[in-house]
Amino acid sequence: MQEWFADFKADFQLNFIDDGRWRWIVQGLGNTLKITLFSLLIGIALGIMVAAVRSTYDKNKEAMSKHKGAGYHLFTVVNAICKLYLTVIRGTPVVVQLLIMYFIIFATSRNDVMIAVIAFGINSGAYVAEILRGGIMSIDNGQFEAGRSLGFNYVQTMIYIIIPQVFKSVLPTLCNEFIVLLKETSIAGYVGIVDLTKAGDLIRGRTFSAFMPLIAVALIYLVLVVVLSALVGKLERRLRKSER
């Protein structure tokens, strides 16, 4: 036991203390959190917009087609663009999207983290959009009709009656998407960004000792996910309490 502990200590010393290698982990963790947080914000913003367009179009198609105005045709085009976005983003691997962003679209930019944020944000937006749309569609149509029959317009009905119910029902699925996003950022190393995963791998490359850095990286991801889930769980319980 003592021997094992001494080995562990030496291994730890080699991988994290010597040459200040722990700084890679810190830097990597910083980049991972930065990319996750900002792409999360982009994803939510994009997701809300696309879900709003798609579900509004589906729910009001009949009413709008009655008086085909310029607005109707514009809306049809915007809806088609949203559909195309969903198809392309969900139909191709996120690694490929990241590589395309890095080597083609932003080939002249060297702001690596920003490129990753954009790539992951656009990717996540497609999934968030479909989660939200699913949530909106799962609300009984009677709730829409009750809101509209009281005299609320479409937007007011969404804000006062539908969205609060949607938010509660999609929270677990959204949380899942955020966990996936956090872990997906581990491919940022593909374009040379030192994120948490890349940092662990760099250390492994230097020390030829795989166990310590990789397990450490895995544990850090695990802790992040557990904390995130706990926070969402707390929010969920608070929302549910308001109903009993």
Added chain:
Amino acid sequence: MRDNKEAAIATRMDDHIISVRGLKKHYKGGAIKALDGIDTDIARGEVVVVIGPSGSGKSTFLRSLNMLEIPSCGEIFVNGVDIVGKGVNINQHRQKMGMVFQHFNLFPHMTILKNMTLAPMKLLKKSREEAEAKAMELLEVVGLADRATSYPSQLSGGQKQRIAIVRALCMEPDVMLFDEPTSALDPEMVGEVLDVMKKLARDGMTMIVVTHEMGFAREMADRVIFMDAGVIVEEGTPAEIFDAPKSERLQSFLAKVL
């Protein structure tokens, strides 16, 4: 009181709150005709009960009246304005037309009081105190004042439907539309909802009721409309409809339901 009301309707027969002309609703390019030409007038204070077999278009007709169902063609005049026409603010008209649904459609994430005060506060710009006072007054009338802070999931079906009725009344509508309000209820709860509707009718509310409750139709209706296959087959007073049905279709319908 009954006589007073009839007299009141008679003097206002030209005062139609709703006039429907040539109302049609077709699906699948005309293959399915849910409504195939409806013409009728509803007088202020009148209680109209719409009966008919399922699939006869009675619910579609009712839902067309506040544009929850968009007509294929025809005109619906509400207080003289054709609400099917272009450029009409349908939301404003809906504020004046209360609607009660078969499945209640209370908002599950709000207390009863919030359910009732949301629309008056947001749309009529009432103060919270004013809206809550009105809501409590109505809750008192239907005997549910003690449930103001409950959530819909804590109520029985009959209680939910009574709340749904007073929620619509909080907007002080000119006309109330009922879409099979008792069809989703356990039998022993039907009475409490019908009682509220009767009270409302006696107070002079204009009501259009789609229902299978023939007892209610006979007792409360000023006029009964019998629909089948998307058209009005026969209409008249309860006595004319129930005691002396003219058309064969109505006779066979009544033989089945009475």
